[in-house]
Amino acid sequence: MSSRSNSRAPDSAPRPGPRGRAVFGLLGVAATLACAGCGFPFLGKSDKHPPATPSVQKEAALAADPAGVPHRIIADPVALRMRVYQLTLPLGTLSLNDKIWRQLDEDALDSATTVLLARNGLRAGVAPQVRWPVLAKMLDTPGATSQEYVCQTDGRTPVVIPTRPNVPEQTVFYVDSDLELQGRTFDRCDNVVRLSMSRLKDTTDMLVQVEPVVLTGAIEVTRGAQEMGVVRMTQPQEQTFRNLRLVTHVAAANFLVLAPLNPKQNSFSVGTRFLSDTDKVPPMETVLVFVPIKQ
Numbered sequence: 194m195s196s197r198s199n200s201r202a203p204d205s206a207p208r209p210g211p212r213g214r215a216v217f218g219l220l221g222v223a224a225t226l227a228c229a230g231c232g233f234p235f236l237g238k239s240d241k242h243p244p245a246t247p248s249v250q251k252e253a254a255l256a257a258d259p260a261g262v263p264h265r266i267i268a269d270p271v272a273l274r275m276r277v278y279q280l281t282l283p284l285g286t287l288s289l290n291d292k293i294w295r296q297l298d299e300d301a302l303d304s305a306t307t308v309l310l311a312r313n314g315l316r317a318g319v320a321p322q323v324r325w326p327v328l329a330k331m332l333d334t335p336g337a338t339s340q341e342y343v344c345q346t347d348g349r350t351p352v353v354i355p356t357r358p359n360v361p362e363q364t365v366f367y368v369d370s371d372l373e374l375q376g377r378t379f380d381r382c383d384n385v386v387r388l389s390m391s392r393l394k395d396t397t398d399m400l401v402q403v404e405p406v407v408l409t410g411a412i413e414v415t416r417g418a419q420e421m422g423v424v425r426m427t428q429p430q431e432q433t434f435r436n437l438r439l440v441t442h443v444a445a446a447n448f449l450v451l452a453p454l455n456p457k458q459n460s461f462s463v464g465t466r467f468l469s470d471t472d473k474v475p476p477m478e479t480v481l482v483f484v485p486i487k488q
Contacts, residue, residue, distance in 0.1 A: 273390045273399065274486035277342040277354060284469060284476040286334055288316070288453050293331055296324050297450055302441050312368040313437055314464025316454040319447050322484065336475065343486070348391045353406065356467050356479050357384040365407075366461045370436040377432065383408040384467045386451075386481065387433075397445055399485045404438040405467050406431050434463060449483040 280287075287293055297318025299307055310317060320328075344352045364378045389402040409430050443449050453464035456471055456478060465471065468479040 272345050273348050273392065275344045275388065275390055275399070275401070276484040276486055277344055277388070278482040278484070279340045279342065279354070279356070280332065280480040280482065281338045281340075282332060282478050282480060283334060283336050284456060284471065284478045286332060286337065286478065287450075287480050288455060288478055290331065293328055294318065296320055296328055302439065306439060309368065309370070310437065310439065310464075311454055312372070313434075314454050314456065314459050314462030315437070315439075315451065315468070316464070317439055317441075317449065317451045319441065319443060319449050321447055323446075325448065332480075336477075344388060344390075346390055351387045351389040351402075353385040353387050353408075354481070355383055355385045356481070357470065360384060363466055364461055365463060365466050366459075367434060367437065367463050377407075379407050379409055379432065381410065386467070388483070398442045399445070400440070401443045401449060401483060402438055402440050403449075403451060403481075403483070405434045405463055437463060443483065443485055445485050445487050447485075451481045451483070453478050 294316075297320045299316070299318045301319035302310075302317055307317075342354060344354070346352055360379070360382050362378070362380050363382070363384075364376060366374060366376045369375050385406050385408060387402075387404045387406045389404075391400045392398070393400055409432060439451065441449065451468070453468040454462075456462075456465040456469040456476070459465060460471060468481075470477050470479075
């Protein structure tokens with residue numbers, strides 16, 4: 194597999210398994226992604242928590258290292274768990290529904306992140322879980338389906354969630370942190386989002402990081418039978434969009450939504466390429482809903 198890009202060389206990361214139950218070995222620590230088909234999720238009721246302030250989230254974003262794991266955290270000794278719902282909806286069901294977006298708090302993200310995501314065809318917001326039954330009714334339209342993932346990490350290990358696998362060829366245009374338009378072309382790749390979870394000291398809220406990543410294949414390294422070390426190793430390759438990393442606090446009683454922003458307006462944006470399929474008839478969009486699981 195190959196990729197063509199005008200940006201810096203890709204970083205290395207393990208390649209995800211197929212949809213279904215899979216185990217990812219990442220940095221020597223296991224991260225489990227369990228998947229099961231389901232109807233539209235009902236998130237249930239829980240106590241309200243105050244929303245995180247943009248200043249705290251901006252500080253967390255600046256503290257994140259290149260691998261997506263923030264500094265100055267104390268990892269909870271108990272494994273961190275997140276329930277992720279991947280909703281497949283007719284195009285515009287959520288992305289163009291102002292009634293739904295009025296129920297979501299987009300100010301839970303700092304303004305700079307919100308603006309940059311919007312320039313790249315992405316939109317995100319946070320809401321209390323008690324609002325979900327009302328939103329679910331708005332989303333339960335003909336042709337809508339959903340899939341559930343239960344992600345578990347040690348607080349320092351990211352998990353990848355496939356959003357558009359097996360793409361033969363694609364060109365992605367994106368606006369970088371300097372507000373300059375860049376373009377990348379990839380052959381035979383998978384579009385995924387990388388999810389990182391951690392907890393800050395003295396809080397039960399979860400610090401969530403979501404980043405779009407293109408997996409472009411693998412390089413196989415083979416050693417001679419008489420040589421020391423691993424005889425054969427596969428090294429997957431990835432292309433990241435680190436300036437589009439979403440970093441926010443999600444309280445235990447809340448959920449985070451990530452959706453495309455008007456895919457019809459820009460067919461080559463990151464949001465369109467990762468979270469929609471405009472070639473289908475009818476065209477569809479993908480919405481990710483992240484729900485912390487109480488320990």
